[in-house]
Amino acid sequence: MSTKKHLYIFGYEVFEDELCKLESNAIFNQKEKDKLLISDIKVEPSSSAFIKKRIDISSASEDYTTLIKKVKKENIQMEGFKVEYFVFEGDSTEYPNRLEKLKDIGYCIEGNPDYHSPTVMYALCCYKGVWCFGKTIKNNFNWNKHKQKPWSYSNSIGMNIAKALVNIAAQGSKEKMLLDACCGVGTILLEACFAGNKIEGCDINWKVCNKSRKNLAHFNYSATVYCTDIKDINRKYDAAIIDLPYNLLSRATEQDVAHIIESTAQITNRLVIVSTTDITTQIQNTGFNISDNCSVRKRGKTNFERRIWVCEKNKSDKHIR
Numbered sequence: 001m002s003t004k005k006h007l008y009i010f011g012y013e014v015f016e017d018e019l020c021k022l023e024s025n026a027i028f029n030q031k032e033k034d035k036l037l038i039s040d041i042k043v044e045p046s047s048s049a050f051i052k053k054r055i056d057i058s059s060a061s062e063d064y065t066t067l068i069k070k071v072k073k074e075n076i077q078m079e080g081f082k083v084e085y086f087v088f089e090g091d092s093t094e095y096p097n098r099l100e101k102l103k104d105i106g107y108c109i110e111g112n113p114d115y116h117s118p119t120v121m122y123a124l125c126c127y128k129g130v131w132c133f134g135k136t137i138k139n140n141f142n143w144n145k146h147k148q149k150p151w152s153y154s155n156s157i158g159m160n161i162a163k164a165l166v167n168i169a170a171q172g173s174k175e176k177m178l179l180d181a182c183c184g185v186g187t188i189l190l191e192a193c194f195a196g197n198k199i200e201g202c203d204i205n206w207k208v209c210n211k212s213r214k215n216l217a218h219f220n221y222s223a224t225v226y227c228t229d230i231k232d233i234n235r236k237y238d239a240a241i242i243d244l245p246y247n248l249l250s251r252a253t254e255q256d257v258a259h260i261i262e263s264t265a266q267i268t269n270r271l272v273i274v275s276t277t278d279i280t281t282q283i284q285n286t287g288f289n290i291s292d293n294c295s296v297r298k299r300g301k302t303n304f305e306r307r308i309w310v311c312e313k314n315k316s317d318k319h320i321r
């Protein structure tokens with residue numbers, strides 16, 4: 001554990017548990033446990049709705065005195081710093097002792113602390129018996145501005161799901177080219193652009209395409225939106241997201257759903273599909289495997305469930321036709 005560099009602290013509601021685990025598995029190749037995860041992979045917390053903080057561990061030791069010596073050796077000179085103590089499972093350090101330890105760290109740093117508006121946050125914690133110190137990077141939640149997008153859709157997915165879909169599709173990479181195959185008013189496109197992912201959108205309905213373009217322009221994001229049936233997209237993508245029509249506002253028959261999945265399967269090897277029904281057969285018909293899946297309910301609604309399916313092209317058939 002001492003070789004791993006980043007400790008992630010997650011926060012989510014009970015109904016988002018499966019989605020958060022699906023996302024962390026796609027990004028880190030491991031599921032968060034007890035809302036914590038340690039990894040060498042560096043991810044910006046604000047690109048996820050569930051990562052609240054990342055601690056960049058610069059010193060670690062099983063022995064507390066050794067940790068303090070290591071922190072001193074870092075020769076940190078910082079005005080306006082603040083140190084926070086994080087209590088994790090298995091750490092029985094009492095409150096007064098925790099304050100003493102915060103002072104120990106404070107004395108290792110050259111500069112005056114600022115508890116009210118700190119310039120830099122540091123963390124001290126004991127994770128699985130190892131004392132860790134490092135800089136804390138918080139989720140800035142600036143993406144909440146997307147709530148004020150000019151155009152919405154009453155059955156659009158929420159921002160938390162949209163952010164997770166982007167991360168699941170891109171597997172934490174900012175280099176992969178993504179497609180939102182049924183982009184509607186662009187909820188997913190906005191989150192991808194905010195996080196610095198490469199994405200394009202497509203929708204058969206010109207009205208929602210225009211709204212999607214206006215939403216993107218409102219936040220000064222640029223992403224191409226194709227107003228066409230997905231079957232007419234010829235470009236290849238590293239991964240595609242499909243938020244299938246739910247038969248509510250955007251009516252779709254079983255054939256329409258099969259058509260959308262099969263057409264998108266022609267232009268990528270990785271699909272992340274959102275549905276309200278069981279689409280196992282439609283996925284299998286495309287020659288894709290379901291590598292992971294989860295269910296997401298709406299806050300307070302037990303009778304509306306969405307399923308998210310992560311699908312990969314069968315290894316023996318990996319070339320894109």
Ligand SMILES: C[S@@+](CC[C@H](N)C(=O)[O-])C[C@H]1O[C@@H](n2cnc3c(N)ncnc32)[C@H](O)[C@@H]1O
Binds near residue numbers: 250
């Ligand atoms: C559930 S909505 C997507 C909502 C979107 N995620 C949002 O947040 O606004 C499904 C969309 O699929 C589009 N659609 C239906 N059939 C399509 C097709 N063959 N090709 C492309 N888009 C299609 C509909 O116009 C609708 O906007």
